[in-house]
Structures are given as C-alpha cells and as structure tokens.
Amino acid sequence: MSDTANPSSRAFTAESEHAEIGKASLSAGPETSAVKAPATPPHASPESAPPPAVRFDWRPWALGRVVWALGSVLVLECVVFGLSVLPAALFWTLFFERDYPNRPVAIVVLSMAFVPTYVIFAFALMVLSAWSTGVTGWRTPRDAELPIAGLSWPLLNWARYMISVHVVRLFAGAVFRATPIWTFYLRLNGAHLGKGVYVNSLAVNDHNMLEFDDYVVIGDDVHLSGHTVERGYVKTATVRLGRNVTIGLGSVVGIGVQAGPGCQVGALSLVPKFARLEAGTTYVGTPVRRLERKRDPSPV
Numbered sequence: 001m002s003d004t005a006n007p008s009s010r011a012f013t014a015e016s017e018h019a020e021i022g023k024a025s026l027s028a029g030p031e032t033s034a035v036k037a038p039a040t041p042p043h044a045s046p047e048s049a050p051p052p053a054v055r056f057d058w059r060p061w062a063l064g065r066v067v068w069a070l071g072s073v074l075v076l077e078c079v080v081f082g083l084s085v086l087p088a089a090l091f092w093t094l095f096f097e098r099d100y101p102n103r104p105v106a107i108v109v110l111s112m113a114f115v116p117t118y119v120i121f122a123f124a125l126m127v128l129s130a131w132s133t134g135v136t137g138w139r140t141p142r143d144a145e146l147p148i149a150g151l152s153w154p155l156l157n158w159a160r161y162m163i164s165v166h167v168v169r170l171f172a173g174a175v176f177r178a179t180p181i182w183t184f185y186l187r188l189n190g191a192h193l194g195k196g197v198y199v200n201s202l203a204v205n206d207h208n209m210l211e212f213d214d215y216v217v218i219g220d221d222v223h224l225s226g227h228t229v230e231r232g233y234v235k236t237a238t239v240r241l242g243r244n245v246t247i248g249l250g251s252v253v254g255i256g257v258q259a260g261p262g263c264q265v266g267a268l269s270l271v272p273k274f275a276r277l278e279a280g281t282t283y284v285g286t287p288v289r290r291l292e293r294k295r296d297p298s299p300v
C-alpha cells in the first residue's frame, strides 16, 4: 500500500518508531508502567490553562448559520435516504402489482424478500451517505479547538458529518459492522485504513481522523473517535494505530492516541488522550498500564 493511501504506514513502519513511542512510557513499579501523554498536545496552551469561556452567539447571522446547517443536512439526508430506499420500493411496487397463484405463495415471497431488500437499502445508504459527505466536504476539522457557543462553520460542518454518520450507524451499522463492508464504508467516509482492518463497534466516530495500518482490530463496544467535548469546546486530534494493533472489548481510546505496531490494549481499558503506546506491548487498566510478564518464581 502506498503512503498516500495509508498514512499510518508513514507513522509506524520505521524502526525509529519504537524508540519514539517508547519515550513516553514511564516506569511505575515492578509489574506495570504508566502511560504518559506528550507534555503539550497540539492544540493545548503551554500552561495547560483552560480555554476561555465563550458566550453563545445569538446574533441573527449566527442563528441563520445554524438554521441553514440543520436545514441542509435534513434535505440531504432525505435525498440520500430516499435514493437508498428506491431499489426496495421498486421491488415492493412490482411485488404488489403481480398476480400470485394463491395467497400462501404471496406471503412466502413477501417474507423471504424482506431481508435482501433491507440489505440492499442499508448498503446503498452507506455508499450514498459517504459520497454525499465527501462531495459537501463535511468533515471533522483537524487539530481544532472549537467553542460550541461560537456556532462557527467548522463546528457546524462537524455536526453535519456526525449526523450523517449517525443515520448510517442506525440503519446499516447493525447489519454490516465487523465485516469488510463496514471497513469499506469507513474508508469511503474518510478513514485511512490499511488492509484486513475490522471494526466491530458502532462507537467509532470522526472517520477522517482515523489512521489505522494493516490488520488493526477494534473490539465490540470500543469507543474511539477523533473528537472530545471539554469545557464547552469540541477538541479534535487524529488517532493513529500501527499494524496488528488490537483494541480490546469495551475500551475507551482518547483523541490523539498513537499505538505502535503489535500493541494490544486489554478489554475494558481506558487509553487517555494523546497517550503514546509502545510497539509490541500489552496495556491494560483504567487508565492503561503496561503489562509486564511475571517471572516464574521457581524456575526448574
């Protein structure tokens, strides 16, 4: 895979990666090592002072922006949804227009057709939704810190992207998650994913902020996204996972996290924002600690 197609390979293929990511780990006792975030995340102020409070912008043009943003996403979703339903609607129209030899045959055909028509609808919804967000340019802004009260265009574009993703998650996610088709949708919707990536969670957001190398596995119910909301601000940062990384069931991965190749995160763990996880290492706990293997106390 080329570097352009898969930016995560840029981040994790060099040997220097191990050294670089490992620098952030601190020794914290005989069995575990704490994980430390870089001193200054990209958009944090050097003193880590909380960002200033922003008052809601009630001016007419700000409210106009909100109305336009919500109205446009509603119209687009109606079009996308309508086009996705079209093949199924066509089938059902033809179905009801036909004459069947008897009632039981009609009932059997009706029952059998439900699942395939829904699958076709769900697939069309994924493709058209991803295509529409690509055309409109609705994406999560990179390394941003946006006051919610400011109601700015980048914030509203992010909200529209989230709404589109949510509609797909609701109607197609349950059918396709953890399959290559779900990976195909994530990629189409802006994610940079290598080959053999499986995402078995519907709580993976901000797809254009995800850079996963080959064979990454995201377990069931993992919460992983490129944004967080803190003190009235939406903050964003890219999550980069190296080749063969596994994120265990039910874990939470913060924004800006980077994990080196072969890194494993145990089930029900919390990886704090901007943490750097060392290659080939297992991390567990809340927040995560490096899992050190116990030595056999009585070697033979």
Ligand SMILES: CC(C)(COP(=O)(O)OP(=O)(O)OC[C@H]1O[C@@H](n2cnc3c(N)ncnc32)[C@H](O)[C@@H]1OP(=O)(O)O)[C@@H](O)C(=O)NCCC(=O)NCCS
Binding pocket: 217, 218, 219, 220, 246, 247, 248, 249, 264, 265, 266, 267, 268, 269, 282, 283, 284, 285, 291, 294
């Ligand atoms: C973390 C994990 C990879 C470790 O597996 P392992 O290397 O075989 O290690 P072990 O199971 O032998 O456990 C080693 C120690 O870590 C502890 N441990 C294991 N998983 C843990 C977790 N999720 N949280 C906290 N501690 C954990 C064990 O209790 C054990 O402690 P001990 O040495 O004091 O007895 C595995 O337990 C795990 O959580 N896998 C997640 C798999 C997953 O969800 N995949 C997603 C797709 S299904």
